[in-house]
Amino acid sequence: MSDKVEKTEREGRRNFLKGIALGSAALGGGLVTPDLMLGSNGQAQAATSDEMVKMAFVQIQPHTVSSAWSVGLEEVLSTQQNIDYKQLDGQNKVEVQVSLIDTLINEGTKVIFLQPIDSVAVGPSIKKARRRGVAVITLNIDASEEHAAHVEMNHYYGAMDIAKEMGKRMGGKGKVAILNAPPGIIIRDQRTNGFVDGMKKYYPDIQIAADQVADWSRKKAQDVLSNILTAQPDITGVYGVNDSMALGAVDVAKQKQILDKMVIFGNDGETAALESIERGELTGTQFTDVYQQGRFAAAAASVFVSGGVTAKDFKKQAKLLMPYTIATAENVASIQPAQRW
Structure with a gap:
């Protein structure tokens, strides 16, 4: 596929899904607005126009799955005008991933999307995030320490x-x-x-x-x-x-x-x-449409932030299983190019 065609498909997918993503967030409690931020005490507070809500995705290591998640995350988060999003590489090392999470917490990040390398080893960092009001959303691999939400393939x-x-x-x-x-x-x-x-x-x-x-x-x-x-x-x-x-x-x-x-x-x-x-x-x-998996996680994060919901507010971890198709020669053509990753 040429770069031009790929770019056109990506832009088309993004424009088409803006309404869906924004509608999903609105159903959950409204969109992120430019005048809402979370303070260091985990409470909602007014923000000036130049303040940004920090969100980050900490992956295990570069892979087609995590790259597609990040595309889906960014498609939704880029529609919000006050979200600063980045993707970070855990280098397939627990100590690197833990260090990145701790740094993000100290930097005032409000939502961390996480693909845990070790479900237990990241527990203390997730616990620290919760104490600081930081919402952690895991993708595909759950963590032993309870957090805001988990979105996984079925x-x-x-x-x-x-x-x-x-x-x-x-x-x-x-x-x-x-x-x-x-x-x-x-x-x-x-x-x-x-x-x-x-x-x-x-x-x-x-x-x-x-x-x-x-x-x-x-x-x-x-x-x-x-x-x-x-x-x-x-x-x-x-x-x-x-x-x-x-x-x-x-x-x-x-x-x-x-x-x-x-x-x-x-x-x-x-x-x-x-x-x-x-x-x-x-x-x-x-x-599984993993672009959509990223979008769902991003929509949830947007709702948390816009509603002033922090990790301290969650009584129980939420979980979402993604829809799937058993693809064979008989139905593979129904999976559209924009869904493929």
């Missing part, structure tokens, strides 16, 4: 639906290998448990014959699946807990010339996965 139930569709395409029988993420990440457990429970529920005759870690990596998935198939050549189904690992499985199946005998599903809905489905390679994936 990991568990989406994985159940992947199992249902995958089992149907396998004819209700056969062996499946899971290419998994490292232990200790909550979405790994949700996506694995949902898939396993889905197979038990819908297709109990399908055996999960292997479940091995491939580190979210396409290259690692190639190596892992090659070894699995050497030991168990009768495996005909592969579930990659993310699209990168599923695409690694596609690479192996093509190399071994067994793609027509394999049913391979991923999870996330990256553009590369959707294009692979359109080429007749990857069987399917769970697609």
Whole structure:
């Protein structure tokens, strides 16, 4: 896609969604107005026209998912004239992410969007933010310390639906290998448990014959699946807990010339996965519009600030599960270019 076309689509998406985003915020309690700020004591106070509300997104590390979240966040926040938004890189290091959060709190940031590297390790920083009235909104990976809100892909139930569709395409029988993420990440457990429970529920005759870690990596998935198939050549189904690992499985199946005998599903809905489905390679994936996920989080943040709501006001953490589509060759064309990330 050319830069000009991509820019036109991005601007079109932004203009089209301004009304939706602003309407969502209005439903929640009105828009951010240029004369509202939160004081250091966490209370609403008048602001002069040149004062800005600081918001920031602290990601784990650069990735297509977090980049798309940030686009969605910025599309909404840029419509507010007094919000200063930035995206920061946690460098996949807990200590870096904790340091960034603490710095943002000290700088007077009012909302922190967070993709935690370690759900427990960031707890003390989230607790500090709450004491200072800073609203923390987590994306996809929840934190053990309660905070304002959590917006996530529908990991568990989406994985159940992947199992249902995958089992149907396998004819209700056969062996499946899971290419998994490292232990200790909550979405790994949700996506694995949902898939396993889905197979038990819908297709109990399908055996999960292997479940091995491939580190979210396409290259690692190639190596892992090659070894699995050497030991168990009768495996005909592969579930990659993310699209990168599923695409690694596609690479192996093509190399071994067994793609027509394999049913391979991923999870996330990256553009590369959707294009692979359109080429007749990857069987399917769970697609989530992560631009929209960012927009929802930003709309909530705008409502918090405009309503003078701080982290001290929350009695219980809110949670939002995103809608999803199990994308296959039959319906992938319905996912519009502006939705793809």
